[in-house]
Amino acid sequence: MVRSVISGNSASAYGAKIARAEVIAAYPITPQTSIIEKIANFVANGEFKTEFVKVESEHSAMAACVAASLTGARTYTASSSHGLLLMHEMLIWASGARTPVVMSNVNRANGPPWSVWADQHDTMAQRDTGWMQIYCESNQEVLDSILMQYKVGESPDIMIPSMIIEDAFILSHTVEPVDIPDQDAVDDFLPPFAPEKKLDPDDPHGFGSLVMPEWYMEFRYKIAESMDLARDRIREVEKDFEKRFGRSYGGLMDFYEVEDADAVLMIGGSVASTAKEVIDKMRKEGKKVGLARVRYFRPFPVDEVRWLAKKVNRIGVVDRSYCFGHGGPIAAEVYGALLPTGDRPIVKNFIAGLGGKDITPEVLERLFNKMLVTNESGTEKEIEWVDVKGHSLGVE
Amino acid sequence: MMAKLTIPEEELMYPGHVGCLGCGATLAMRYTLKALGQRTIISVPACCWAVMPGVFPLTCLKIPMLYTAFETTGASISGIRAALDAKGIDDITVVGWAGDGGTADIGIQALSGAVERGTDVMYIMYDNEAYMNTGVQRSSATPIGAWTTTTPVGTTKDWKKMPKKDMVEIMVAHKIPYTATMSISHPEDMIKKLQKAQKIKGPKFIHIYAPCPTGWRMAPDKTVEIAKMAVDSGAFPLYEVEDGIYTITRKPKELKPVMPYLAMQGRFRHLPQEELDGIQLGIQKRWKRLLKLEEFTRDLEGE
Numbered sequence: 001m002v003r004s005v006i007s008g009n010s011a012s013a014y015g016a017k018i019a020r021a022e023v024i025a026a027y028p029i030t031p032q033t034s035i036i037e038k039i040a041n042f043v044a045n046g047e048f049k050t051e052f053v054k055v056e057s058e059h060s061a062m063a064a065c066v067a068a069s070l071t072g073a074r075t076y077t078a079s080s081s082h083g084l085l086l087m088h089e090m091l092i093w094a095s096g097a098r099t100p101v102v103m104s105n106v107n108r109a110n111g112p113p114w115s116v117w118a119d120q121h122d123t124m125a126q127r128d129t130g131w132m133q134i135y136c137e138s139n140q141e142v143l144d145s146i147l148m149q150y151k152v153g154e155s156p157d158i159m160i161p162s163m164i165i166e167d168a169f170i171l172s173h174t175v176e177p178v179d180i181p182d183q184d185a186v187d188d189f190l191p192p193f194a195p196e197k198k199l200d201p202d203d204p205h206g207f208g209s210l211v212m213p214e215w216y217m218e219f220r221y222k223i224a225e226s227m228d229l230a231r232d233r234i235r236e237v238e239k240d241f242e243k244r245f246g247r248s249y250g251g252l253m254d255f256y257e258v259e260d261a262d263a264v265l266m267i268g269g270s271v272a273s274t275a276k277e278v279i280d281k282m283r284k285e286g287k288k289v290g291l292a293r294v295r296y297f298r299p300f301p302v303d304e305v306r307w308l309a310k311k312v313n314r315i316g317v318v319d320r321s322y323c324f325g326h327g328g329p330i331a332a333e334v335y336g337a338l339l340p341t342g343d344r345p346i347v348k349n350f351i352a353g354l355g356g357k358d359i360t361p362e363v364l365e366r367l368f369n370k371m372l373v374t375n376e377s378g379t380e381k382e383i384e385w386v387d388v389k390g391h392s393l394g395v396e
Numbered sequence: 397m398m399a400k401l402t403i404p405e406e407e408l409m410y411p412g413h414v415g416c417l418g419c420g421a422t423l424a425m426r427y428t429l430k431a432l433g434q435r436t437i438i439s440v441p442a443c444c445w446a447v448m449p450g451v452f453p454l455t456c457l458k459i460p461m462l463y464t465a466f467e468t469t470g471a472s473i474s475g476i477r478a479a480l481d482a483k484g485i486d487d488i489t490v491v492g493w494a495g496d497g498g499t500a501d502i503g504i505q506a507l508s509g510a511v512e513r514g515t516d517v518m519y520i521m522y523d524n525e526a527y528m529n530t531g532v533q534r535s536s537a538t539p540i541g542a543w544t545t546t547t548p549v550g551t552t553k554d555w556k557k558m559p560k561k562d563m564v565e566i567m568v569a570h571k572i573p574y575t576a577t578m579s580i581s582h583p584e585d586m587i588k589k590l591q592k593a594q595k596i597k598g599p600k601f602i603h604i605y606a607p608c609p610t611g612w613r614m615a616p617d618k619t620v621e622i623a624k625m626a627v628d629s630g631a632f633p634l635y636e637v638e639d640g641i642y643t644i645t646r647k648p649k650e651l652k653p654v655m656p657y658l659a660m661q662g663r664f665r666h667l668p669q670e671e672l673d674g675i676q677l678g679i680q681k682r683w684k685r686l687l688k689l690e691e692f693t694r695d696l697e698g699e
């Protein structure tokens with residue numbers, strides 16, 4: 001094991017390297033660029049034996065990854081924002097073709113207006129593509145999640161691609177100490193990719209042909225089943241990973257000080273770190289607050305949310321993106337998960353931090369305090385945009 | 397004495413495809429697979445050929461086939477090649493097989509990228525001169541003057557107004573090692589060129605002329621005949637370009653007039669005489685240019 005002080009992007013590149021990705025196809029975009037530059041350097045210096053296809057677009061990057069994966073190679077790519085949006089068609093292709101591609105995505109706002117800063121709209125807009133989505137809190141989690149998701153995704157009964165997500169600049173370009181596991185230990189944890197079927201002249205098959213209505217739904221159902229099965233697999237793989245490497249991240253939803261909490265914020269991404277500090281401070285002042293960190297958005301941690309709703313009466317969901325028309329995407333999932341149960345905590349939706357607007361400790365403290373005193377469970381102020389200039393609903 | 401068979405006997409395409417009666421693209425595939433043999437992987441985007449192998453779980457092809465998205469053929473074969481390279485497999489021919497729309501229009505970016513990167517693949521465009529799978533809409537490879545459902549002539553002479561996009565020239569401009577045209581009317585020529593291309597490392601671009609009776613509004617028993625007329629009239633000349641050197645592989649002493657070729661197809665029926673004359677003139681000019689190119693580039697040989 002080597003302990004290095006590296007950025008989230010560097011951690012991504014090391015993740016791909018020690019996972020022994022055999023084919024990488026990628027296209028540059030801020031703030032992802034340093035991932036593929038690092039990989040190019042690994043390759044140029046003979047430190048990483050991989051086929052790095054320097055494609056002419058992100059759409060081609062994903063098309064090449066899908067084809068390489070179907071030819072039996074472990075594949076990796078990285079993108080962000082507009083690059084991810086351009087891939088949309090091929091993201092759906094990747095899950096439909098059951099290719100366990102792993103991609104790092106740096107969460108960045110979509111234009112216009114142009115913005116290169118943190119925002120979850122790019123990945124949230126891919127909710128329905130059939131990819132697992134992991135929102136990371138630290139650079140170590142970025143690296144470890146790549147290793148774990150290859151193992152989860154490549155299980156014969158899963159075969160689903162994964163997006164490992166890091167916040168623009170806050171993780172992508174900020175250095176932290178990261179343990180880079182030894183290659184032997186990684187090889188032992190993650191055996192080579194060996195799909196049951198691949199493009200092979202000795203065993204010729206068609207992959208993705210026309211199906212009539214009598215069969216299409218069956219293909220979709222199999223993906224749905226695998227995605228559901230993935231919840232347990234994620235937990236198992238993380239346990240195994242923890243045994244070997246001594247680190248774990250809380251499965252699908254990472255809880256902090258929720259057992260006796262009067263109010264909990266639910267957040268995905270690196271803001272969770274800030275929230276944990278705010279919680280420590282507020283707890284010293286006697287305020288019982290806690291955090292539910294959304295690690296996986298897909299598959300969604302339905303059981304975890306339901307468990308939480310039994311414990312706490314006030315949940316503030318902080319969405320760093322918005323679905324125009326109604327509400328933030330995480331909040332929508334939470335409402336949806338709770339509806340069939342009898343538990344009815346007060347759930348509020350805060351829209352905050354779009355386009356890199358800082359979510360500071362002060363902002364989070366305000367949100368916690370607001371949640372602690374709120375008794376509204378109706379539709380009034382159900383969705384609040386936090387600190388928007390000229391907006392009357394800013395949190396007081 | 398028996399004549400020597402130059403077309404391999406092995407069949408890698410079974411009967412039972414679901415293409416139309418008289419489809420030229422089926423012959424194109426059948427001869428291509430005969431030429432390339434069983435150690436071939438093919439990637440096919442949306443196009444008639446994405447349907448023609450048959451409906452799940454059936455296929456009429458005896459080689460592995462990846463169905464890919466409409467605009468991705470160049471990227472898809474890049475991925476297959478990269479995976480084979482990663483595994484040290486070098487005895488498999490990787491083929492991208494796309495229509496003229498998937499090549500000259502929506503897929504041109506991925507194709508340009510793939511060949512510019514020097515990818516060791518064979519990209520084959522089977523050309524039926526329109527978007528046939530979606531019901532005969534114009535592509536940039538539709539010839540000037542043609543009727544399609546999106547150039548429907550109407551009362552305003554709204555036929556295809558611009559000439560056919562020249563994919564071979566675009567590929568030659570990429571400085572790839574091998575580019576060739578071929579026609580389903582000349583299978584021996586097809587086999588020869590395909591087998592030559594197969595031995596060349598790097599990107600190869602093949603343009604196959606594949607008449608479509610359905611879209612061209614002609615009798616389905618005239619497919620081979622019309623393809624031959626296209627070659628003989630110079631409407632579709634057969635040539636190859638190796639490292640920039642042009643060789644015309646079928647050179648009639650004199651081109652046949654194009655009029656009988658046009659007259660056999662409903663898609664040109666609306667054209668007034670001056671347009672037909674214009675098409676004839678265009679073909680002659682292009683042929684002359686090709687002869688000059690051959691003469692001019694021959695001097696480059698060995699350089």
Ligand SMILES: Cc1ncc(C[n+]2csc(CCOP(=O)(O)OP(=O)(O)O)c2C)c(N)n1
Nearest residue numbers: 442443444466495496497498526527528529
């Ligand atoms: C992104 C996208 N746009 C449009 C289509 C619809 N579409 C499918 S095949 C096709 C035309 C194909 O034309 P061509 O490549 O010439 O092949 P042909 O059908 O003529 O053999 C179109 C427009 C699609 N599948 N994907």
Ligand code: SF4
Nearest residue numbers: 415416419444528608
């Ligand atoms: S529409 Fe044309 S190209 Fe397509 S299957 Fe029919 S004849 Fe062949």
Ligand SMILES: [Mg+2]
Nearest residue numbers: 495496526527
């Ligand atoms: Mg066509």
